[in-house]
Structure formats: C-alpha cells, structure tokens
Amino acid sequence: MIKNKIMKEKISALADGELSDFETRRILSEISSNPEYREFWKNIHQGKEALENEESEFLDIDISNRVSFGLDKVQLKDPEQIKKHKYPQASYILASLFGFCAVIIYSLIPPPIESFSDIASQRIVDAIDSPQGIEVLNNSVSGLGILQDFKSNQKGTLANYRVPNSNKTFKVSLYPIKEVNKIGVGEATRISYIKSKNGTYVVSVSGNISTEKKNQILQNANFFAEKIN
C-alpha cells in the first residue's frame, strides 16, 4: 500500500516533468507493467486535459487498446492478470526449479527396455524399407512364394502385402494383447498369439488369400518372433 502511494507520487511528478532521469527510467517500466499505475497515468492526463482545455469533448475515450492491437501488441489491463503477474520472478524461479527437477528425475530413470513389439515392428519396417527387404520377407513368409510389399507405408505393426502374378493382397499386424481392439477383426482374419519375455502379442493376417496361407504366415511370424525374442 505504501509502495503503491510512493509509486503514484512518482508518476504524478513524472507527468509534470519533475522526476529525475534516473527515477524516470525506473518508473516507466513499473507503469507499463501495472494496470493500476497505467490508469493513474491516464487519469492524470485526462484531468490535465479537462482543466486546460474547456472545449475538449472527448475526455473519456480510450483507444489505446485498439492501437496496441493494431500493432499486434498486448496490453496488460485485466486485474486478474495483475494477480497472475504480481510475482513474475517467483514464476520464473518455480519454472526453473521444475525444469531442473525434471532433468534430474529423467536422468535417474533407466532407459526403457525396448519391447518385443517395438523390435518386431522395427524389423518389419526395416524389412520393407531396406534394400534387403525382399530377401527378409521371403525368409519370413517361406513357402508362400515370392512376395512383394504392396505398400511401403505401414504403421509400426501393420504391413500390407501383395502376391505377385495375382491381385491378391493381405495385411499382417502385430500388437500387444492389451491393444487387441486395434486389430480390425473380420471373418477372414486369422490371428495367433506370440508369447515373449516382454508379454503376449497378437499377430493377425487378413486379406484375400487362402486360410492355408494365412496360417502359414502366422507360423512364420511365430518363427520370426522366436528369432528376435
């Protein structure tokens, strides 16, 4: 309260050009950051205008907001905002402290063990994207003849394939069992479970290939999983 009065007295002196250069520099930032001081500044000049110019008929018009918005500047006027910004240093300190703690905690946590799903997915991604893709795929789906990837784009555990010399396509997916709802299970979908030390996974095969071939793919998937387990 006392500080408030002292500040306002300085603002009053400033409006009369009666403040030292040193004090002026200090107080300007205070006025700008405190809406109450800003309003006091405005009212002083409104009062001056009213007393100096009897013909002034637009005393109570304030376009400062419009000017600041026109220049993409934001003004601090809302009293709620004052409360929020009353102790800006405290906010910075808290934010810094929080950040520092987060770094410490993060550095103490051991790096996550890559799950089977992640490894398997990455293998599929690598298989499709790498120059040796066809060879890897052939090995993975042995007995089905040569396969080509239908689309290179697949979302982690999902891959689409096409059988050469026919228009038959199929899709293979691999999910942790808790994510099984992500598999679009239809009548033609065949699924299998893969147990690993990291948990149980679901492999699914769907598409317009024979059931026999789907089963073979599931077996191959199990075999593939064992290799990387």
Place this chain on the structure above:
Amino acid sequence: MKVSNKDLDLGLVKRAKAGDYQAFDLLVLKYQSRLISTAFKFVKDLQIAEDLVQDSFIKSFKSIDSFREDSTFYTWIYRITVNTSKNYLVSKKRKDEILQTDISKEENFIIEPIDKDTPENLFHASQLRNIIIESLNGLGEDTKTALTLREFDGLSYEQIAEVVNCPVGTVRSRIFRGREVIDEAIKEYRKGNQSSLAEIKP
C-alpha cells in the same frame, strides 16, 4: 536534473525507437483525447476520428525512427493526425464523386466549426470535467493551491514552493494528493457512467 515534459516525451520516444511499445503506450494515453478532438474537427464523426487517430498512432510507431528529436512528439503526431484526416477527406470526396475542384491543394480545405450534433459526447465531457473541477474545489486549501498553480498557471514545483513558501517535496506530495482524489472521482464516474446514461436516455 529534472525531466521537462518535452524531455519526458523524448525519453519515451527513444525507448519506443528501441522497440519498447509500452513507452509508446504512455504517449498514446497522454495525447489520444487531444488528437481525437483534432481529427473530429476535420471529419465530424467520432468513430472515424477514432479510426484516424488509431491509424496515426500506428503510422507514427512504425515510422518512429524518422522522428527528428528537434521538435516535440506532440507536434509530430499532431501533424500526422492532420495529414491522415485530410487524406481521408480527399479519398472520401473522390469516392463520393463530388470532387469539383483540385482538392489536393491544401488551401481548399476549410476546417469548419465542430458540429454540435454529438450531445452524448458533450454530456460526457462536461460531466467528467465538472467532476474533476468539483474534486479540485473540494480539496484542502494547500493541496488545491499547489495543484491549481501547477495545472492552470503551469508553474514548476520549485516555483510553487517559492510562492507558497514550503519545500519542493511538500509541493510534490500535495499535488499528488490532489491528483489521487481526482483519480478516485474519475474511477467512480466511470463505474456509474452506464447507469447514469440509462436514466438520461429516453
């Protein structure tokens, strides 16, 4: 060393030149009423006058580097406002296709007396002025004298101190006390402004 009004404005301009918009904002708050009155004398429409002054401030901020500090900021922004208002009239007249003569010549502009067709504004202004004067009159004698010598006679704090025979610090405190009272009155006026208007309007 004390900062004069001109120096104070220049100090704010320097800060604005350095990119400090908040310093410029204080200049807007200080001169907006006067400039709106100026623009209104040209266009006789409050909304347009406000728009023109807004444009003038925006122009001035964007070209603040071109402001030569040998004149006052007010003279500069006043000139910008007058030119902006004139340009508006030129463009409006062109649009209205009532241009009969070469209006690009400045002397063809005649600033007519203000239309007194804004009773609401006049009512506001006179009410607010009355409130400010009433507050001033209601001050204690010492405070009132100090503030009157400052606002009406434009005396410096030092000159006031000599006149009333007291320290400069006391003058500063008295002027502040007076302004504090006026500030409260203006705030009260703004609070009750809407309800008062509702009662007056038919």
